[in-house]
Amino acid sequence: MSAAIQETVQPAPVRPSESKRFVERILRVRELALLVVLAVLIVGTELDDHRFLSQQGIKDLLLNAAILVIVATGEATVVITRNVDLSVGSTLGIAAFAAGDYLSGGGNPLVAVLISVLLGAALGLVNGTLVSFGRVPSLVVTLGTLYIIRGVDSIWIGSRSIVASNLPHNFVQVGHGGPFILPYLAIIGVVVLVLVGLFLRSYRSGRELYAIGSSPEAARLAGVATRKRITAAYLFCGALAGLGGALYLARFGNVDSGTGGSYELTVVSAVVVGGVAFTGGSGSVYGAALGAVLLTTINSVLPGLGVNSSWEQAIDGFLLLAAIAVDRLVAVRVANVLRRRNVRHG
Amino acid sequence: MSTPVPGPPVLALRGVGKSFGSVRALQDVSLDLYAGEAHALAGENGAGKSTLIKTLAGVHRPDAGQVLLDGQPVAFAGPGDARDAGVAVIYQEPTLFPDLSVAENIFMGRQPRRPASRLRRIDRRAMHTEAAALFSRLGVTLNPTAPARGLSIADQQMVEIAKALSLNTRVLIMDEPTAALTPGEVNRLFAVATALRKEGAAVLFISHRLEEVFALCQRVTTLRDGRLVASELVADLTPDDLVRRMVGRHLDTLYPKAEAQIGDVALEAERLTREGVFTDVSFQVRRGEIVALAGLIGAGRTEVARAIFGVDRWDAGRVVLGGTDLPAASPTAAMAGGLALVPEDRRAQGLVMDASIERNLGLTRLRTLSHAGLMSRRRERNQAADWALRLRLKYARLSDAVAMLSGGNQQKVVLAKWLATEPKVLIVDEPTRGIDVGTKAEVHRLLSELAGRGLAVLMISSDLPEVLGMADRVLVMHEGRLVAEISRAEATEETVMSAATGQVRV
Incomplete structure (x- = not known):
């Protein structure tokens, strides 16, 4: 046993491609680890309660995760640039109400979704402009807009609320239905995820977001239009939060001035648990989506396992810390390995 | 030609x-x-x-x-x-970009793309081939897909x-x-x-x-x-x-190192090693002596200084300060033992740029400047005025932010801040980088004067004339190792540079 451990600890002879493989392995392990945790969780719950993996059970899980996946995808594009958007919860809430208000007056569902997305994009544009041109830390800016949007929301909505019975039937149907066990919401989520994933991986402007997060100064010197890109990332994140609002309305049908409150914390947790580094430049939207699914799953299995729902938040928090601790340990290890490997000419 | x-x-x-x-x-x-x-x-x-x-x-x-x-x-x-x-x-x-691949670092914003029929996606294979072609033209073996980190x-x-x-x-x-x-x-x-x-x-x-x-x-x-x-x-x-x-002007007038009485060993590093950064570094600095640590950028000089001061941990070896062993990774112990480190990057590491001159000067002496646990503004100001005078600092008001001073005067503030702790050993990292010639001469005069009063100075410098003019002895590092120790008499631009580039091991 100990001999085997010794074996693996010995530094292997260095070949040029090795460090790449090493780092890739670490990253893959990260997403793999999430999948394993997820699988254990699902199988374990299924063994305990056979209804969990029933058609309805799977459908519920997908429905619950879809909106979080969409908003976390947007958040991840911002976090990759070494920034953060804390206003996504407020944006989701106000966009959901705007769409609901319009639909209650007998509007077209497609236009309603468009209203949500555009409103979200506009709010994102404000965030992005303040962060990139005002040179104010994004944490502070978006904390400010979080409260401002929430405040406007309260003044505008007051004690009114949208109820499902006032919404068009086909709109509500989108929030619940879908072919076989696949809810429309999940389909939308996967489409958004794949498109954004493709953009971030295979397009110049997508790679520039990573470049900015990895080293803002180097990005500037490489001629990357950093302010423009950061503004665009916020705009996009806001638009997805707006889309999330419309889908929230379709799913729950019930929106008031408190909708989306503290949702940003769940979103940021999902992104970080999913391995998107808060220091920017690394991680993927797929990881963020896995984080979102994991958090959702945990929150939906806890009641089934007889765990008091009061524990949910504590467990989310624990997961977040565990994820960050793992990241930190991995980063230190990677740095050490690279440092040792890098002793040139002895 | x-x-x-x-x-x-x-x-x-x-x-x-x-x-x-x-x-x-x-x-x-x-x-x-x-x-x-x-x-x-x-x-x-x-x-x-x-x-x-x-x-x-x-x-x-x-x-x-x-x-x-x-x-x-x-x-x-x-x-x-x-x-x-x-x-x-x-x-x-x-x-x-440390997180991105070598090839992406080369082509950021200009990555080769597939044709419009393939949606103009980045063509990674073409990018890696082009990067490899560039490296073979340069005659280096670098893997285009490796991350730049490390x-x-x-x-x-x-x-x-x-x-x-x-x-x-x-x-x-x-x-x-x-x-x-x-x-x-x-x-x-x-x-x-x-x-x-x-x-x-x-x-x-x-x-x-x-x-x-x-x-x-x-x-x-x-x-x-x-x-x-x-x-x-x-x-x-x-x-x-x-x-x-x-x-x-002539070099001699620029770098006045006065003869000083060389005393006991004040700082000694013995076989100091931090894996992958520097290896087996041993040297002594005596009272009254200015020892220069020369070498190319990345030779590991700053890292040695950081390890001695306790900012980074060392893996092997020991540091003896004034006859007693220093514990690893404890700047507090180093400061208590009379060691001061003036870092390389004064903006990021040496100063609180938005704070006032007097506040920056007082930072290393919060304890002596306070009275029953509370800071005394008057003592802080008096001390600051005293140092400003001694170092001929050019400023408008002591309450101005340090960021408003010129680079040379900022460097004087960093120096004063550490000199105020009355150190026995002073490590200065690139003390005159990016400051004007006049101030540079004043910094040199100051270092020389301090050495004359028995301070041991270890000066990291990439400025060759400065090294040659100021140092009693020159230590040269190359790729993490100490490769040469050259006396003042033997130190020339040639001997130092050839050691620094690894051509000669003295």
């Missing part, structure tokens, strides 16, 4: 001025870069070379004067504009050079590209630069190694204190002429 009659300059500066706050980095500087010609930019540290390069590269916009491209005035809105105009810059300190400084520099090569380069600007390279790598770089020049590119080259200037360049422009001294053909000059233009 024949010099063809040059056509109109590809890129030129006309009467350019640039100020940062109260510091005038460039004043009325003109420069002509011709196609097919290598042009050297000479000048001491702080002469304005970096600012000039950044102006050409579109990073800075000049306050006065013009940048001309093919004879037409241009205003580069940013580095991207300059790049698109064919200006490629290799900066002194590589600016890479590359050695020399390899990072090679990535920067490959980046410049990959552009349709009309003007290649190199800011001390050879500082971290081995002689073989330098030769290959020069071969590439010469090939580019013969293809009609203009080259602007900065180096402190005069022999490189004479080997590579046809024309040389000298700056001093942000002003143009001369622009002339290299063939008409001797190295001595060039040094005189750069310095403008």
